[in-house]
Structure formats: C-alpha cells, structure tokens
Amino acid sequence: MSSERLFENLRLSRRTLLAATALFAVPTMEAAADPISGPIVSLDYGLASTLLALGVAPAAIASLADWDTWVVEPKMPSGVVDLGTTGEINLEVLASIKPALILTTPYLAPLRPRLEAIAPVLELTIYAEGGEALQRSIAATRLLADAIGRRAQAEDFLARSEQFFSDCANRVKRLDPPPLALINFVDTRHARIYCGAGLYQNVMTRIGLKNAWTGPGGYWGFETIGLEQLATLDQNLRLIAFEPLLPPNALDNLQDSPLWTSLPFVRDGRVSVLPGTLMFGMVQEAERFARILIDHLEKLA
C-alpha cells in the first residue's frame, strides 16, 4: 500500500543519494563554451531525457524513483539526485545543489516564483493549447540547446532523429501495417486511447502509420474510453497496449468478456503488449516509441 510505496521511495532515494554525495553531477562533457556552467536540474522527464541527448547529465530530476517505470530509456546515469514529486518539489534539496539552471514546463507554473529565487529558470512549452507535441519538442530542444550552449549537439541530435524518422517512414511503407489503436488500460473496463495533438499521434503521422482512433483528444493527446468503443472501429486494426498494465491481469480478465473475444482483431490475435514509453515526453521518447513500435511490427511481418 502507500506506506510500502513510501518505504520503497525511501530506499531508492537513499541509494541514489549515497551515490550522489560523491558527485554533484556536472555536465559530463567539455563545458568551455557554455553560457551556463554548473549543475542543471530538470523538473520534467522529457526535458531531462533531452538533456541526456545533448550530452549533459542533469544534476537532479523530479520523481527519479519512477523514471524506470515511465521513461525506461535512456537510463538515467547514477549520481543524479531525486527532488521528490512534481507535486511537492523538495526545495531544500534543490537549493543545496546550487543549480545554474532549472528546466521546467508551464505545468509547474505556480512553482516558478520559488524556483526563480533559487536559480535562473527556463520554462519550455510542449504540452499546451494550440500546438503539436513533436514540433514543439523539436523547437524546445533548440531553445534548451541555446541556453546551455549546445546548439551544435542539438542540430546533430535533431538531424539524426529526422533521419531516424525518415528511415522509419520507409520501413512503414515496406510493411504496409494495419491501422493501430494505441492504449493504456486504466482498469478492466476503460482505457486511454492516444490521438490528437499528442506525441504518439504526431509520430504516427510523421512515419506514415494510420491511427484507428480518429477522435480529437486534448492537447495531451488522449481520450478516456470504455473498451466497448473499440468494437465500432475498423476491425483490421492492431491493438497496442502499453505497459504498465493496470491491473496487471487486465488482458486475462478480458478473456472472460464475450464482447472482447468476439472482436475480430482479438480473435485474430492482433493484440500486442509493448514496453512503456513516456506518452508526455519529447524527441527521445518519440524515437523510442517509433523504434519499439516498428521493431514489433517488423517482427510480426
């Protein structure tokens, strides 16, 4: 229960912190030309993984303990300090790092005055009204790179990701896969289905995959649905459920549901469970999502 969870957090953070005492993580590469030199802290998973992509390890991030559940890849190097949940960032720990720059998003706008008292704050907008997550992630990557003097690395990284997405698009063309429905179970009767302006849909559009769900979604890019709504979709679809499965036996339970077992895509076995990939991430997560998805589709072909 929650107390167990707390102890788990305690244990994890202890371990992290022991490792961290030696190293108040400094950018891992040469930092001569950086306008910002000193520890960089990220309060957002997507920005943290973008930092890693630019060759800088953050000194600390929020919710480090859950990184391996939600982001998985890239691995966060050891020595990074845990700042607690985004709901209640541990400001004392944050201040003790004496960061040179704090990365945050509009999601944490109320916290901003307090952060500004500690260090310069760079707020980058990815998930907000009137924009597409992938395009905004690319723009935010450039802004972040400028702020830490790594524009060259950013251009490299973005060019590589463009190349990667183009390759993906070619692979998709060869595969000619069925439309996909991407979901996370929220219980045995409901799911979140991804669409709209979110990262998953943007990547699918970019690499030429067809989404079976055409609902609008919000700017976070998902809708909550009852599973029966899957019955009215084009039944050639392949259902992709991302981990973590909630509850863990969600798919087993559904075997007892006559509606579920009558769905043609279920009957024909077109249901896949893929490892988790952060749905509210940035370019790195977009790449991970595309890679996992296409690798899987190719394996099936």
Next chain:
Amino acid sequence: MTRLKAKNILGAPAVVLTLFVLAGLLAWHQLSPDFSRLFVQQSGYDPRRLLLIYSTLPRIATALLAGAALSLSGSLLQQVLRNPLASPSTLGISAGANLALVAVMLAFPALQGLSRDAVALFGSAAAAAVVFLIGARRGFSPLALVLAGLIVGVWSGALAAILVLMNDRYLSGLFVWGAGSLAQQSWTIPLSLLPKIAILSVAALLMVRPMALMELGDSGASGLGLSVKRTRIVAVCIAIALAAIVTSAVGVIGFIGLIAPRIAQLAGARQMKGQLIWSPLIGAGLLLLTDEALVLLSGASSTFLPTGAITALLGAPLLLLMLPRLKTAQRSAPSPSQNANRTSCEPRVILLASIPALLLLLIGAIFFGRAPDGSWTLLAYLHWPDVLPYRLPRITGAFAAGAMLGVVGTILQRLSGNEMASPEVLGISAGATLGVTAALFLLPAPGMAAQLGFGGLGAFAVLIAIFLFGIRSGFAPERVLLTGIALGAMLDAFISVLAAGGDPRAIIVIQWMSGSTHLIDISKAISATMAAISGLALAFLGRRWLELLPLGAQATQAIGIRVDFARACLFVLAAAMTAAATLVVGPLSFIGLMGPHLARELGLRRAAPQLAGAALAGGNLMVLADWFGRMIAFPYQMPAGLVSALVGAPLLLILLMKRRRTAQ
C-alpha cells in the same frame, strides 16, 4: 381519507411509470436502429449486434440493479434511523467502501470477485461505524448523523484520490472507477450483482413487519416482543451490504440512494412497505434515465462522463433543497460554559505553561530535520542561509493557517453547539478548490496570483450561497453547516468528473487539495500571519457573543444581543479566515476540528482562553504535520494537509469516544 389513500397507491406507480417511459424512450433511441439484429445472426462480424448484446443491454441491467440496490439501501437507512437525509452517500458508506478498495487495490492490483466485495464491505462498515459512533453521541439526531456522514464521505473520497495520486502519476484508472462508470463489456457485473442483491432484498422485505412495528414507537415495539435494537442493527447491516456490493462492482454512484426514497415519499409511499417496494423501482428508473441521457450526451460530445459523479452533481443540490423540510428542534446544546466555573481559574496557568512546550516544538521543527543527503541533523548556523529561506516560510505559513483554522473551529463549534463543526465543513474550502480548478482550466498557465484570485472568488461564491440559505433559516447553525457540506459534496463531485477524464490538470487540483505548504514563500507567509493575527483579534472582540450564544437563542436574545446579527458577523469572520487558511493548507486538514478539542481537553472552556488555546494548538499541529510530511519519505514530501488529516481523524475519534465515556 380515501382520496389520500387512492393517491398513495396511484402516486408512486405513476412516478415509476413516467421514469421508465422516459428512460425507455432514451434507451429505445439508442437501441431501435439495431434491435432487429438481436434475433438475426448475420454472417461475419456484426459490431452493432455485439455492442447491443454485450455493452448496451448489460449497461441497462447494471443501471437498473445498482439504482434499485442503492435506493433500497437508502430507504432502509431512512426508515431505521428515522432520518429523511440518510443514504449510502450522505452517511459516507459508499465513500468508505471506495477508500478501502482503492487502498487494497494499490497493494493487490489483481483483486477481484468475492475478495473485492469483502474489502468493500469492510470499508463501508468501518465508515458506518465511525458515523454511528459520532451520531450516537448526539442521540442519532438526523442532522448530526448526516453531518458526520458527509464529513466521512468527503474525507474518504479525498483520501482515496490522494492515495491514487501518490502512486500513479500518469494513469488515473481508479479515478474513473471511483467516479462510478457504468460502461460494460459483458454480463459479468450485472449477473454477479443480481443474486447478491436479490438475497439482500428478500432479507429487507422480511424486515418490513418488524420495522413497521417499530413505527409504533420503540416502547410499543418492545411491548410486542420485538428487539428494537437487533432489528435496527440487522436493517442497517443489510443497507450497508447493498451499498458495498454496488460500490465494489461499479464504483461510487452518488446520491441515488437519497433521491429515490425521497421521490417515493413525495409520491405518497410513506408507509414502510410502500417505501421498500417503490423506492427501489424509482431508483432503478432514475439511474437508468440518468445513464441513458449521459450516453446520448457523451456520444454527442465524445467526452467521458462517469455516471456516478454526474448523479452526485445532480443530487447534491437536491439535498440543499430538502434541508428546509427538515424539522430541527431548537435545542440548546450541552453548554461548554456550564462547566466554566470549575476551571476558570486555571486557563491563564495552562496557557502560560504550554507556551514553552509549544515554542520548543516550533524550534525543533525549524532546526531538527534531514540534510540534503538524507541524514538526520541539527541545522548548523553555517547552513542557515541555504535552508531557512525554504523552511521558515512554510513553517510560518503552516502555523498561521493552523491557528486560523483552530480559531474558526472554536467559533463554529460555539455557534452551533456541535462538536463536529469545523471550517472544513462550511464548504468554503471546497469553493476555493473549485476556483483554483476554474483557473487551471480557463487560463493557459495560471500563476500563483491567478490561482489565489480564483480561489478567493470561489470561496466568496460559496459564502454568498451559504448566506442566502442561512438567511432563510435564520442562521440556524446546523442548517448552515449542512448547507456548507452539501455544497462541498457537490463541488467534490464536479472535481471528480474532471479528474475522471484523466486530464493531468485535475491532478494539480488534487495536489492542491492535499494541502501542500511547499509553495509558501516569504510574502505568502507574511500575509498568512497578518490574516491570522487580525482574525484572532476580531474573534477576541466577539468573545462575549461566543460566550453567550451557546446558551441558546432565546437566552441570548433576552440578554439583549441581536442573535442574527451576531451570528452573521461570526459567520463572515469564520468564512474569511477559512478561505485564507484553505489557500495555504488545502481543504482537508481537520485542524479546525482538532484545535478546539485539544484546547477544551486542556480545560480551556471559556471563549477567550479556548480561542487562544485552539489557535496555539491548531498552529502547532499544522507545524508538526508539515514536519512529518517532510521527514517520512525524504526527499519525497507528503503534503501537510494530508498528514494532519491522516493523524487528525483517528485522534478526533479517540477524543470523541473518551468524552462519550465521561459523559455517561
């Protein structure tokens, strides 16, 4: 007489018929295009037939069953407790089941079937036990019982939400379920509900005779050889089981159990037997109608609308409308000041003696804690500039907010003569919460100032609503409190509708509701302190009123105090301070309950010393909660409001039970 009787018989069936016809029309609108497919098996995949058989029809069955079960439960409770406001929602029973399920499911996510029911039963029984324990102290007065029930309900609901929040950052499954969705993909749920509900209904019908006898009055019934106590307990157990089973299957469906028996009564089914037969039928029709309307609506707007939260949203205003129909005896509560002479010489000594202890606690909270690497340490002078800018404001703010809540609690408890009264109950905090929610959804990225402004507006709106209702009832204290908590329940329902959609912004609201002090900066801490000082000063100015009002309205009037004016002034003060404190520590802290109780336990019974004592106790409790929140899971922080609620509720129960013993 015969006309009345005829109306009795015709009224309820007419209502049932109307509801079923309306629901049937909506259902037919949904069913008719595909209905013929039911009988013809086409070759190949026929999604419309599939949906009809395994989604639409079981959903209808579930709505009927859940509606009937909840209404039967409400009807039983209302009859046994002789309380027209009793229901699984208003007595916290559904919310208790929900909380137990959430807590257990976080540990064992694969839980299902019978063990789920058992957990739900345990939760609802525990919630009911708490409510009845508190209610027993007030002689099962209808208002006191419902007040306690709604508090337990709101508290359990919020705690369940926070448990989810702390464990699950990106998925919100338990929200959906907690908000009571009727969506179905098989007949499993209705078919498992059917036998359980059937057995319990038979048991309920067997209770008709003994319960009808009880209507003769307790002494009359025991004269006929009936164990009144046992009858009551059995009936309440059946009601609890019904609510628990429905909650276990589809989540919390708010307020159906309150509305349906009421409609049955209005339609003329006033006798025991009529109630138990007609209100389940009305409940079934009502829930089906609501659900069919929602299916139509959400189909048009493609948004996810959980039925249970919507019924709560519709039902809470009805509770407000029903309030004036309740007869409340104008009773003078056991006055705290009656015992005043016994202890009146001590307060100064007690207060003076407690000050060093409280100072020590404050200093400890500031200087003893954990270093950034997690080790326990006393804060060295060298590190003051690094740590105090973050620690001092939150401690100061927590203290100020706790003190304000303590003062408000004292005012409300003295005004109402009700020891359960507290600022959380006024619903002002819920109003502030709604304001912040509005800010998050209306503005692209609201800053602190915008959130404060909107929160203040929300608090003010609820204040005005309470006032309008209050004027009508001449500020009868229990009415005002109940109005407040009903508003609170409605706003809660609204927030759970938002949260069920899974929007991450709803999580910010819930975080804020959990009473986090980490956003308090120096300027906020200073303004909270100023608010606390001026509020305390104003409360001291009103200490004569607070001394006299518990003696009863007539007595006070006789001394020459304008009772309505005095009450209005004190309510305004209480509302303003609640709003200020809520913006700092959230709506759930329960400090407003604990502060005054602690002060009274220390023997501070007159108004002025109790105010001072409650302020000190409230402030220090909040500081303590904040400290625990920072220490337990370092560097992860638990919100102070949540910690104090977790500690506060059990502490409060212990206090209540202890006082009950001494009273006997």
